[in-house]
Amino acid sequence: MRLPRTHVPVIxxxxxxxxxxxxxxxxxxxxETPDGWTLVVTRYQPASQPFPQPLLGEPVLLVHGFSQNRxxxxxxxxxxxLLYFGLDIHVVELRGHGKSNQHLQRKRSELTGRPLxxxxxxxxxxxxxxxxxxxxxxxxxxxxxxxRRVFYVGHSMGGMLGYGYAGLHDDLEGLVTIxxxxxxxxxxxxxxxxxxxxxxxGAVIDTGVAAINLQRRLLALGRxxxxxxxxxxxxxxxxxxxxxxxxxxxxxxxxxxxxLKWLERLIARAxxxxxxxxxxxxxxxxxxxxxxxxxxxxWLLREGGEREPRKVLEQFARWIxxxxxxxxxxxxxxxxxxxxxxxxxxxxxGDMDPLASVESTRSVYRAARSEYLLWRPVKGNSHIxxxxxxxxxxxxxxxxxxxxxxxxxxTRRPSLPRLQP
Numbered sequence: 001m002r003l004p005r006t007h008v009p010v011i012x013x014x015x016x017x018x019x020x021x022x023x024x025x026x027x028x029x030x031x032e033t034p035d036g037w038t039l040v041v042t043r044y045q046p047a048s049q050p051f052p053q054p055l056l057g058e059p060v061l062l063v064h065g066f067s068q069n070r071x072x073x074x075x076x077x078x079x080x081x082l083l084y085f086g087l088d089i090h091v092v093e094l095r096g097h098g099k100s101n102q103h104l105q106r107k108r109s110e111l112t113g114r115p116l117x118x119x120x121x122x123x124x125x126x127x128x129x130x131x132x133x134x135x136x137x138x139x140x141x142x143x144x145x146x147x148r149r150v151f152y153v154g155h156s157m158g159g160m161l162g163y164g165y166a167g168l169h170d171d172l173e174g175l176v177t178i179x180x181x182x183x184x185x186x187x188x189x190x191x192x193x194x195x196x197x198x199x200x201x202g203a204v205i206d207t208g209v210a211a212i213n214l215q216r217r218l219l220a221l222g223r224x225x226x227x228x229x230x231x232x233x234x235x236x237x238x239x240x241x242x243x244x245x246x247x248x249x250x251x252x253x254x255x256x257x258x259x260l261k262w263l264e265r266l267i268a269r270a271x272x273x274x275x276x277x278x279x280x281x282x283x284x285x286x287x288x289x290x291x292x293x294x295x296x297x298x299w300l301l302r303e304g305g306e307r308e309p310r311k312v313l314e315q316f317a318r319w320i321x322x323x324x325x326x327x328x329x330x331x332x333x334x335x336x337x338x339x340x341x342x343x344x345x346x347x348x349x350g351d352m353d354p355l356a357s358v359e360s361t362r363s364v365y366r367a368a369r370s371e372y373l374l375w376r377p378v379k380g381n382s383h384i385x386x387x388x389x390x391x392x393x394x395x396x397x398x399x400x401x402x403x404x405x406x407x408x409x410x411t412r413r414p415s416l417p418r419l420q421p
Contacts, residue, residue, distance in 0.1 A: 076388025167337020
């Protein structure tokens with residue numbers, strides 16, 4: 001007598017059992033902004049798998065934060081976890097960051113004859129991100145994927161820009177912000193004090209940068225003098241020295257990349273010499289070492305930092321001092337725009353994060369009109385590890401749940417009237 005064959009369900013592999021390289025096809029494409037910048041988007045297009053991919057092909061735009069680049073998302077396994085669900089990942093680098101750097105603009109100008117962007121030498125601010133970079137990138141992702149709307153995931157500053165964009169436009173399917181305050185500085189006394197002293201801080205930075213530049217010039221001059229004493233004749237005499245001196249004392253960017261590399265070296269010493277550990281923990285208050293591997297955080301600090309324009313820092317300080325989120329170029333008020341947000345939204349932050357906290361995210365949660373609205377702290381996390389630490393899997397599941405909800409509620413009520421920029 002033949003026994004009936006029993007059906008044994010196939011258990012899909014976990015994300016840890018799948019090789020990252022098997023999940024995607026990687027490519028890059030350019031985005032042209034209205035004011036002349038070329039931005040680079042890195043795309044991780046999902047590869048078909050033998051196991052279920054519930055969100056296959058859904059486009060998601062990832063936007064990094066202040067002084068960061070694409071490595072915000074790739075230093076850990078954030079992209080891998082989203083690809084496991086089948087999401088189509090588009091990682092943009094804002095102007096002057098990562099592959100969207102000044103060298104690319106100069107190379108493009110040499111090849112095409114197009115003029116360089118007028119703000120190439122760190123002359124942009126947050127308004128340029130909101131008015132030019134984000135709209136151009138969202139439009140490019142829609143064009144690449146053939147979708148009318150896309151999902152937006154932003155970390156820190158990228159999430160703040162998401163609040164502003166979602167209040168102005170109706171082409172997002174859903175919005176996820178990670179470590180993104182809506183009231184920058186609220187509940188964080190130290191940051192408010194720093195914002196109040198911005199003019200003095202700027203003068204101190206001016207002095208420090210001038211000293212560094214002067215030291216570099218003197219070292220270079222010393223090498224020239226040692227090689228050829230006749231080089232003295234080429235120094236500009238009299239009044240012609242004024243532009244040189246002026247260049248030595250003026251700065252237009254904040255060297256965040258150098259600060260982060262210094263912090264990386266400090267953490268490396270702390271791992272070897274316990275005497276540095278206390279200092280490293282005090283300086284590195286934006287991450288919790290127990291929730292992220294030392295190798296990952298050091299790699300991000302070394303590779304993921306970028307210079308940020310002075311104007312961006314000064315605009316942040318002005319927002320903090322005045323308790324506002326404003327696009328000064330158009331007068332658009334982000335906070336008034338919160339009430340225009342009706343798309344599914346998730347506001348995720350670390351319960352140890354001094355930048356994005358219950359106090360600093362409450363206003364957007366209360367004002368938004370989203371039917372699907374998640375407002376959730378991640379236990380034991382600060383700011384940096386939210387995109388790369390041990391708890392990113394639960395954050396990626398928050399993204400998955402929002403996308404799944406949006407997929408089943410695509411026939412939505414007519415959008416509310418939008419504030420004009």
